[in-house]
Amino acid sequence: MSLQKTEFLIKSLETLFKTSEDLLFIKDANLTYINCSLSFAMLVNKKSAEEVIGRTDFDLFDHELAKRYIEDDKSLMESEVSIVNNIEPIPDENGRKKYSSTSKHLIRDDDNSVIGILGIARDVTAQIELEEEKEKSELSTTMFKDILEADLMKNQMIRAEGDLWKNLIKNYERVDFSKMVSLISTGYIHEDYVEEFNLFYDLNHLIDNYNRGIKEFSHITFMRTDNKDYRWIEFKSKMYMSKVTNSLRLVSFLQDSDEEIKLKQRLTAKAQHDDLTDLLNRQSMKDKINECLLDNPNQSNALLFIDLDFFKNINDTYGHLFGDEILISAAQKLKESFPNELVGRIGGDEFIVLVEDVTDIEKVKQQAENIVSLLKIHSDNGDILVTCSVGITLFTYGGDFDQVLDQADKAMYHAKQKGRNQVSFYLEDSLR
Incomplete structure (x- = not known):
């Protein structure tokens, strides 16, 4: 390998270790750290890789965690089988446990002798907690019976089925589609989302989307339901050309996505x-x-x-x-x-x-x-x-x-x- 290429590879590795959000580290055959990413250094409350170099896991982690990491490394060196995406605990800056998905690979010299270990870990705490919360709450999404169907070319309602609409409109056949959208937005949609809802279901906007090849889509909005509470509701829609009437039809059904969206919001906020x-x-x-x-x-x-x-x-x-x-x-x-x-x-x-x-x-x-x-x-x-x-x-x-x-x-x-x-x-x- 030429000197120029070696220098390029070293600079590339230095850049990776400085900028990567993943937890990267290299240990020698004695399991002493010889380099790490800045993110790894910060994990162990150090300001730079230089403060980690020359230390062992027992210098950086509590005894039980360090013992576990050392045992994994020794097992890797004995079995010579890489560890891939192993879920294990890691400390955050407050000493509280989080979780990472860790992979470890052996580094060999030209004689195929093991000279070290390369480790790559990624914080997967949010994913672990999401799965745990799903199991605890038995999260499920419930499909509403409420369905809307309209003839877009005639701007005419065809169908409005379900309990959600019965108090909003009695004779939907006499109401055009644009009026129905207006009734929904003023009677059910939270005021912060009315403008967005009206723009999304604007008649000309829908027809233009169909002409551009967009035939299936969904829109999530904050909507008042039967019990007067606002919930996150997804309008799942499909547009198609009716062979019977030779006109463009829109069918929308509603899905309650409130629990799933609020759970994601909580986890997003927690991750930030x-x-x-x-x-x-x-x-x-x-x-x-x-x-x-x-x-x-x-x-x-x-x-x-x-x-x-x-x-x-x-x-x-x-x-x-x-x-x-x-x-x-x-x-x-x-x-x-x-x-x-x-x-x-x-x-x-x-x-x-x-x-x-x-x-x-x-x-x-x-x-x-x-x-x-x-x-x-x-x-x-x-x-x-x-x-x-x-x-x-x-x-x-x-x-x-x-x-x-x-x-x-x-x-x-x-x-x-x-x-x-x-x-x-x-x-x-x-x-x-």
Whole structure:
């Protein structure tokens, strides 16, 4: 292999390990870590791969988890059969168990001797919980008896069957299809979804879709049912050309999808939030900041990086449960101080706040200084237990998340170097 190609492969591997959301790691034959992805390092509460290299599982995980991982690795090396998509527990940043789908493969040298293990893991907690919740609730979707049928070319109702319609309209034959859509939207559809429903079932829109080859489709809306409660209802529809009347027909039947949709909403929200504080997690904040970097080129934004001072002393002195209470309290104060901004916890005692469309940087600075004051926590005898340091960076269109986060992080460390319990802006010249 040429030197140029080797260098290219090394750079490619470095990029993969830096950017992949999957948990990637490499161990040598002695089961010592020699490299890992940034996401894996963060899983074990390290800020970089360099802090993981040279350690073993017993250095990074609790004893029982480490023992399980080591036994799996030894079994792999003895059997020489790859482990593929094995579901196993992993800790999150709060020490609570989540689940990953893990695959492990042997690495061999030119003599076919085993020199290490490549591991690839992916967080599948949401999928596991979805299956568990389905089993617990015996989730099922119920098909309504309610059916609508219309002649679109004549704009005429043909059929409206089911209890849902009986109090809405008595003589549906005398009502045209467009009027029926209007009656449904004003009498049953939640006000937030009326416009969308009317546009979707607009007569000209439906005919145009049929001419473009769209003959089957569905529309989900929030709709009042017999018991006056609003539920998520799916209108499943099909359009066809009637051979008898030589006209375009529409048939729609309704399916109650409320339980399934609400379950997905809960799991989606859970996947986007930090379990302990209910703030947005690192990935969610990354997605939001990337949106700012890709949209609105004339808009200025600010990122605040908040780190609690002396927090390790809290855990060491008072225990992790008390430490969790401090983190929850800090999160609540951040949400109260930034009611219109996105607030996230990105790990340990580190928080970030995204302030979009900044027109007054002094206002942002004042909010940051208020946080410094609010997050000052005293013990019963008046001693200061925890303060916070805040770094602020401004950013606009372009760049990337890692760059913006690194600037805010450097500003925060500059605040710590100046004595903690204060705010610092990212200014390249002053941070060199």
